[in-house]
Amino acid sequence: MTIQNETLNWHLPAGSTGDGRDVVRITPEVARWGYSGLRVLDLAPGEAELGDTGGNEMVVLPLAGSCGVDTDAGGADLAGRAGVFAAVTDCAYVPRDTAYRITTSGGGRFALAMARSDAEGLPFRHVKADEVRVETRGAGACSRRVSNFGTPDVLEADRLIACEVFTPAGNWSSFPPHKHDTDRPGESVLEEIYYFEVADGPSGPGLAYQRVYGTPDRPADVLAEVRSGDVVIVPHGWHGPSMAVPGYDLYYLNVMAGPGRRQWLICDDPAHSWVREQWKDQPVDPRVTTWSTA
Numbered sequence: 001m002t003i004q005n006e007t008l009n010w011h012l013p014a015g016s017t018g019d020g021r022d023v024v025r026i027t028p029e030v031a032r033w034g035y036s037g038l039r040v041l042d043l044a045p046g047e048a049e050l051g052d053t054g055g056n057e058m059v060v061l062p063l064a065g066s067c068g069v070d071t072d073a074g075g076a077d078l079a080g081r082a083g084v085f086a087a088v089t090d091c092a093y094v095p096r097d098t099a100y101r102i103t104t105s106g107g108g109r110f111a112l113a114m115a116r117s118d119a120e121g122l123p124f125r126h127v128k129a130d131e132v133r134v135e136t137r138g139a140g141a142c143s144r145r146v147s148n149f150g151t152p153d154v155l156e157a158d159r160l161i162a163c164e165v166f167t168p169a170g171n172w173s174s175f176p177p178h179k180h181d182t183d184r185p186g187e188s189v190l191e192e193i194y195y196f197e198v199a200d201g202p203s204g205p206g207l208a209y210q211r212v213y214g215t216p217d218r219p220a221d222v223l224a225e226v227r228s229g230d231v232v233i234v235p236h237g238w239h240g241p242s243m244a245v246p247g248y249d250l251y252y253l254n255v256m257a258g259p260g261r262r263q264w265l266i267c268d269d270p271a272h273s274w275v276r277e278q279w280k281d282q283p284v285d286p287r288v289t290t291w292s293t294a
Contacts, residue, residue, distance in 0.1 A: 014229025035257035036191040037114035045107040057117040065108015074124030093125040115257030119158035143285035144173035159257040167250040168287035174240030176272040181236035188265040190258040192234040199249040206248030
């Protein structure tokens with residue numbers, strides 16, 4: 001599948017980019033950009049995935065289930081988790097030009113976050129769950145929890161930056177809206193992928209919303225209802241808020257990469273940056289400091 005890099009196609013519903021076991025398959029060629037990629041695999045019990053990273057670096061992240069990752073650069077057994085709302089997980093970094101084998105005895109769903117890489121000689125790395133830097137951002141109705149498993153302060157990599165965000169039901173995250181599409185002091189150029197999972201309710205699957213909008217010289221206009229398995233790509237523009245509707249917790253995986261510095265440097269939309277000042281007088285939502293048993 002080829003996606004025209006137009007705002008109408010920045011929201012990719014669940015299954016629309018899938019191929020076989022890949023329920024999500026976003027490559028730079030598919031997204032019509034240069035660096036960021038994501039695959040999400042559904043593996044049955046006892047099934048294996050064999051491949052080679054080629055010109056990409058990659059992080060294997062269990063979304064649900066556990067797996068083994070074996071490569072010619074090293075290997076690890078990933079303990080994983082029951083699901084994205086249940087716990088922080090360990091993960092494995094696989095450098096470019098590396099053959100790999102992912103195996104699972106119990107089956108599961110696994111994200112392969114990728115970025116084009118020029119670096120040779122980077123080591124395989126097993127990032128254990130207790131090494132992941134977990135932080136809270138915002139306060140009040142903007143409270144969310146971020147698991148930084150693939151950020152520069154946790155993981156040595158070439159271009160790839162990745163993290164997970166948990167937003168409790170009724171809260172807003174990725175707010176104030178921000179962008180990272182211009183190479184200048186305080187801002188870096190990063191293509192970004194949002195992969196969503198939304199908690200079920202008593203009557204069925206949940207939903208959430210994602211907003212992306214542009215500038216006069218680089219327009220964009222996306223307001224998407226998102227459900228589990230959906231993807232929103234952000235080539236440029238202000239993105240946020242990510243809205244968790246009442247009753248349904250929201251998870252998203254962010255995968256970012258770009259041509260320059262491996263730094264997450266953002267610029268707030270100046271029309272909304274004042275919201276940060278309100279947080280000083282608001283408590284953090286206690287739901288972001290606890291984990292679900294789901």
